Amino acid sequence: MQQPEERDEVEMLSLMLLIRRFEERASQQYQAQKIGGFCHLYIGQEAVVVGAIAAIRPDDYVITAYRDHAHALARGTSANACMAELFGKATGCSRGLGGSMHYFDKERHMYGGHAIVGAHVPLACGLAFACKYREEDRVTLCFFGDGAINQGAFHEALNLAALYKLPVIFICENNLYAMGTSVERSTALKEIVDRAEGYDIPGVIADGMNFRDVRDKLAAVVKSIREDPHPAFVEVRTYRYRGHSMSDPASYRTKEQLEKYRMDDPITRLRAQLTREGKLTHEQFDELDKKAKQAALASVKFAEESPEPPIEELYNYTYAP
DSSP states (O other): OOOOOOOOHHHHHHHHHHHHHHHHHHHHHHHTTSSOSOOOOOTTOHHHHHHHHTTSOTTSEEEOOSOOHHHHHHHTOOHHHHHHHHTTOTTSTTTTSSOTTOOOBGGGTBOOOOOSTTTTHHHHHHHHHHHHHTTOOOOEEEEEEGGGGGSHHHHHHHHHHHHHTOOEEEEEEEOSEETTEEHHHHOSOSOGGGGGGGGTOOEEEEETTOHHHHHHHHHHHHHHHHHSOOOEEEEEEOOOSSOSSTTOOOTTSOHHHHHHHHTTOHHHHHHHHHHHTTSOOHHHHHHHHHHHHHHHHHHHHHHHHSOOOOGGGTTTTSSOO
């Protein structure tokens, strides 16, 4: 059985930079009309998925909602395959048939990319149930936004997970807004983590702007689950710097709120921590950022030069063979 990796923090900072620069390029290409459909960016939330991935093994399972570019990149899917999917090309991680909201990489145990709010949460239970049924020492991470916690599927899933003691971690990426509606206006509970208490599931709050806090909180939960399988709920409080999607001007937010969170940028925070501790120089950071920008730019070139999916494949994969 694979053992958990000790993930180097400079490597994790590099991954956060790759996600940031990839998303910036995706934004540019969407505005240039190279990308169609919906496109939801992860800018500002990088510490959430990178911190979580740092706490698990490569053979553990990951499933998420439609803001999924970062999750695929964090899991190891190449920037080329991710950008090609946005372009609808055959070289994309879902063969150009999924687009922004339907990334998938079975080899790396990244099982979507799901567009219907909250609908993938029961699927996470299915993944976790399969692991328990096969007596595998694996954990499933299920990411979703704060808007998903008021969906019926979410409550059914948590109830079943608690009943069957499934090894699944429900990770609520609380970025304060369900589309354009603030969590204060959409959710009766003041503390989202309290939802877990109603199903006798242990709950934890993590600072989503702090890579180390996310990693350490998740690592403790993962360790507990491996020792004695059970579900857990982690509310990660974060913030997205862009609107809900590319078509959202985010006019419902104040400039003061946005600036407050920009001052607490997760990349800047981890960089400062590593610099203070003598683990990173300004020159090394600039080189990491340069490589991230080059990888993002190269992914656009790769996507542009990749072939379109054959028209005869249009209706493939609708049903299992």
